Amino acid sequence: MINLDVNGKTYQVDADPSTPLLYVLRDHLQLNGAKFGCGLGQCGACTVSVDGRAVFSCITPIAALPGRKIRTIEGLGTVENPGPVQRAFIEEQAAQCGYCIPGMMMRAQALLDANPSPSKAEIRRHMNTNLCRCGTHMRILRAVERAAGLMRESGKGGNGR
Amino acid sequence: MNDSLPSMLTRRDFLARGGALVVSFSLAPAVLNAAEPQNIGVQPKPAPALPGSLKSAPMLDSWIRIDADGKITVFTGKAELGQGIRTALLQVAAEELVVDPRTITLVTADTGRTPNEGYTAGSQSMQDSATAILHASAQVRAILVGLASQRLNVPPADLTAHLGVIRAKDGRSMHYGQLVTGETLHVNASPESALRDPKTTRGVIGKSMHRVDIPAKVTGGAIYVQDLRLPTMVHARVVRPPSYGARLVSVANSKLGSMPGVLKIVRDGNYLAVIAEREYQAVVAMRALAGSAKWEERAALPPPGDPYGYFQRLPSDDAVNLGGPAETAIGSGTISATYRRPYLMHASIGPSCAVGLLQDGVVTVWSHTQGVYPLRDAIAEMLRTPADRVRVIHMEGSGCYGQNGADDAGADAALLASALPGRPVRVQWMREDEHTWEPYGSMMISTARAKLDAGKIVEWQYDLWSNTHNLRPGPAGNLVTAQYLEQPFGPAAPKELPLPNGGGNRNAIPIYTLPNPRVVDHFIPQMPLRVSALRGLGAYHNVFSIESFMDELAFAAKIDPVEFRLRHLDDTRARDVIAACAERFGWNRFQKQRGRGRGFGFARYKNHASYLAIAIEIEVDRESGLIRPIRAVAAIDSGEAVNPDGIRNQTEGGILQSLSWSLYESVSFDTTRITSRDWSTYPILRFSNVPEAIDVHIISRPGSPFLGAGEAAQGPTAAALSNAVADALGVRLRELPFTRARVRAAIAV
Missing domain, CATH: 3.30.365.10 (Aldehyde oxidase/xanthine dehydrogenase, molybdopterin binding domain)
Incomplete structure (x- = not known):
């Protein structure tokens, strides 16, 4: 059994310690946010935040994670009460198929947690890790900028809601 | 997840159990079989002249169901692929039913419940399904108004339908659910519908609506x-x-x-x-x-060295798509160019x-x-x-x-x-x-030849070589799973798709007004790599070729490339998107900066769907060979625009995906195996190289047919990029993708 702190809740997980976090999130905890894209740490669809940093959950074994705070898009808000990053992506209509978007949002969240007012160039550089195939890039960049603004407005910094 | 219960629920069961007032199975099997699947090329049944997919599923209750409590369910055989069709179809239904689109439940492609609309492909969902739903909704509203007229004893003209309620001038009203009984909607659609006036009454169509699927996608809903x-x-x-x-x-x-x-x-x-x-x-x-x-x-894959030469030497079935049997007599003064695209995934x-x-x-x-x-x-x-x-x-x-x-x-x-x-x-x-x-988009080669006289094209010949662009199921043998079983199924014999849509030859016939045009399609049945339909099919390559060649001819004629296109175009909607794009880009005011270039591209997708023109400005780093897109401006006419932001989103996406294909992508292989196995061996566009801005201008045509927008940008974008590279470098690249190595090699020559 391994204890994992996901979105502020502690879960006892019965899985081999070498199991990548992604499979535990999706299969054991039934969280849909993090997506399987490559299993190789190349595309970013599986991105979650671990202690505030963007991490590829597809190549991070759960053995490395007890005592760390894991956050997925489920921890950013809900359909009824979306957090700033979620609101920004909705307001900018920053999705086509949307499959890469949760990973984009968690990478953006990690940026905004560390830097509440990133420049356009900083946003591009930071987001460069993640791949989008539909060509939603322009909207994603705008959504990250908007999310920064929403967070600053709400005065809650990087708390996400 | 109630809609997806793991039991075999037929449409009949569903309707019966659902407590609906519509009870019959409304898809006659004969009609089902005669449906026209997209990209297969089965010609539509000639019999009923019904709008859109009503042709293959003519009963109104195949499309619309109204419960006793007034709840409306709309059925479509098309699928949400991330293109936003769900939202656009809801808008169309809501417009003619005069209800809030968010109150409608939309059921998408399910062999147990929805009409057979073939494939969700070819940018056809708006033409096929939205057109059917538009007319079915209008006809359902007319039936409801007729029933209310009888029940309230008021002439139909004195009744108004609004938000699910039909009201008489004296204040009496009935909601839709009170009017529908038994088999009210189990009737054949009519060829004609009393559509709301697109010029005066549009409430939902034409207004940007937030996509209904996005909130769940950004909060971890069970969507996929x-x-x-x-x-x-x-x-x-x-x-x-x-x-x-x-x-x-x-x-x-x-x-x-x-x-x-x-x-x-x-x-x-x-x-x-x-x-x-x-x-x-x-x-x-x-x-x-x-x-x-x-x-x-x-070792069944092409030998190393010259894959295009190998491909072009394979046996081909040749068809003259346009012009006479004899080659166009192009002699001295002929300009000629050959263009190549690799396998794309x-x-x-x-x-x-x-x-x-x-x-x-x-x-x-x-x-x-x-x-x-x-x-x-x-x-x-x-x-x-x-x-x-x-x-x-x-x-x-x-x-x-x-x-x-x-x-x-x-x-x-x-x-x-x-x-x-x-x-x-x-x-x-x-x-x-x-x-x-996955089945790739076919490698393609084309050769264009033309002759100029007094700034106009006087001869034109275009030859293209391609595999099929459709090996979809239908046949089990087109499934890779079935090909490897103990008792295997072999793939169906590949065939070129018939014009006007075409496959490899999609958009091979130029839309320009040209004397003596000739187009020959060299269809190659033998497939070294597994191939099938990729966004735009042959249009990506053919538009890239034709529009690059138009620029080469304009350059030879010393005429501005936009002006050169207009000289050969009669279609006013084509001229309109070109003019709008050039204007918003600032084509005539353009000041060329060092290391930069601009390019233009235009096509009418399939020669009968959306018009799209695009201008792109790029910068080339001569040292590294990196092409950096600076900005893109596009104008699109896809008929009446239903969800303008949806069209914009699709068009931006098409532009960026085409830039990715054209700058980076090529499936690699050795003589035995595919070697593009992941994102490091098949790189695609990243944030670092997307343009600073993309501006998409929509020209809407209220009341004119929906034309679909999903694939219009692929070809024109590649051409505009190619023309911008030629403008920046003074050297033309004719083989995709325009990698750094190719740019460096071109400059060194």
């Missing part, structure tokens, strides 16, 4: 088939062969059965898979199984996935296929079971942009579910499965 979790569901992985045609010689699986969680190892000829309780257990077991499998491979971010369940003799498959009915038929053939024993339900996947591994994964799920009756089996492809086994 990858997210489907059914009770007692188990997980499977397939051990795909290392290369095309590989034979499974042996597999030492004696110890694998005792690996944690493993429920079953399935071998059927050269098909090998494992089913386990937990997903990661299936992954671990799959790797062990792959390690113990011995394959016999053959769909490269979905999420590898294909499906869930299958065999229960009570019926196999149900949840799939992100583009065609639930054709996939149902293919699976039934593969399982050697009647089609009514298979149900395929669409759920979203990662964007597909054509035929990716979706259908094959659906077949995997059906096959593996059959091996484990009673338990839902989820099959998830791995990254390398998708990269190496």
Whole structure:
């Protein structure tokens, strides 16, 4: 059994310690946010935040994670009460198929947690890790900028809601 | 998830159990079979002149159901692929039913419940399904108003329908649900509908509406088939062969059965898979199984060196698409150019996935296929079971942009579910499965030749070489799963798709007004690599070629390329998008900066759908060879715009995807194996190289037919990029993609 702190809740997980976090999130905890894209740490669809940093959950074994705070898009808000990053992506209509978007949002969240007012160039550089195939890039960049603004407005910094 | 209960629920059952007032099965089997699947080229039935897909499903209750409480359900045979069709269809229905689109439930592609609209492909969903729903909704409203007229004893002209209620001037009213009884809507559609006046009454159509699917997508809702979790569901992985045609010689699986969680190892000829309780257990077991499998491979891929030369020398079936049997007499003064594009992959971010369940003799498959009915038929053939024993339900996947591994994964799920009756089996492809086994967009070559006189084109000949752009199921043999079974199914003989849509020859016929044009399609049946439909089919290459060549001719004639196009264009809508694009780009005011260039591209998709013009400014770093797109401006006329922001989103996406194809992408292979196995061996566009701005201008034509927007940008963008590169470098690149190495080589020459 391994204890994992996901979105502020502690879960006892019965899985081999070498199991990548992604499979535990999706299969054991039934969280849909993090997506399987490559299993190789190349595309970013599986991105979650671990202690505030963007991490590829597809190549991070759960053995490395007890005592760390894991956050997925489920921890950013809900359909009824979306957090700033979620609101920004909705307001900018920053999705086509949307499959890469949760990973984009968690990478953006990690940026905004560390830097509440990133420049356009900083946003591009930071987001460069993640791949989008539909060509939603322009909207994603705008959504990250908007999310920064929403967070600053709400005065809650990087708390996400 | 109530809509996806794992039992075989026929449309009849559904309607009966649903408590609806519409009770009959409204899709006559004969009509079903005569439906026109997109991209197959079956000609529509000539008989009823009904709008859109009403032709193949003419009963109004195939499309619209109204419950006693007034709740409206709309049915479409098309699927949400991330293109936003769900939202646009709701808008169209709401407009003519005069209700809030958010109050309508939309049921998408499901062989148990919806009309057969073939494939969701070819940018046809608006023409086919939205047109059908527009007219069906108008006709349903007319029926409701007629009924209210009888019940309230008021002439129809004195009644108004608004937000689900029909009101008389004296204040009496009835809601829609009170008017519908029994088989009210079980009637044939009429060829004519009393549509609301597009110029004066538009309430929903033409106004940007937030996509209905996005909130769940950004909050972790169960949207994708990858997210489907059914009770007692188990997980499977397939051990795909290392290369095309590989034979499974042996597999030492004696110890694998005792690996944690493993429920079953399935071998059927050269098909090998494992089913386990937990997903990661299936992954671990799959790797062990792959390690113990011995394959016999053959070197069946093109020899190294000159893949285009090899391809072009393969036998071809030649067809003259335009012009006489004899070659155009082009002699001295002829300008000629040859253009090449490599194999491209769909490269979905999420590898294909499906869930299958065999229960009570019926196999149900949840799939992100583009065609639930054709996939149902293919699976039934593969399982050697009647089609009514298979149900395929669409759920979203990662964007597909054509035929990716979706259908094959659906077949995997059906096959593996059959091996484990009673338990839902989820099959998830791995990254390398998708990269190496999806059907690619065909390599293509074209040669354009023309002659100029006094600034006008006087002769034109265009020859193209391509594989098919459609090997979709239908036939089981088009499923990779079925090709490797003990009793294998062979792929169907490839055929060119008929014009006007065309396949490899899509958009090969120039839209320009030219004397003596001749177009020859050299269709190559032999397929060194697995190919099928990729967004735009041949249009990407043909528009890239024709529009690059138009610039080459304009340069030779010393005429501005936009002006040169207009000199050869009569179509006013074509001229309008070109003018709008040039104006917004500032074409005539353009000041060229050092190291930069601009380019223009235009096409009418399929020569009968959306018009799109685009201008791009780029910068080239001569040192590294890197092409940096600075900005793009596009103008699109896709008929009446239903959801303008949806069209903008699709067009931006098309532009960026085409830039990715054209700057970076090419499927690589050695003589035996595909070597583009992941994102490091098949790089695509990243944030670092997207333009600073993309401006999409929509020219809406209220009241004119919907033309679809999803694929209009692919060809023009490649051409505009190519023309911008030529403008920046003074040297023209004619082979895609425009990699750094090619740019450096071109400058060095």
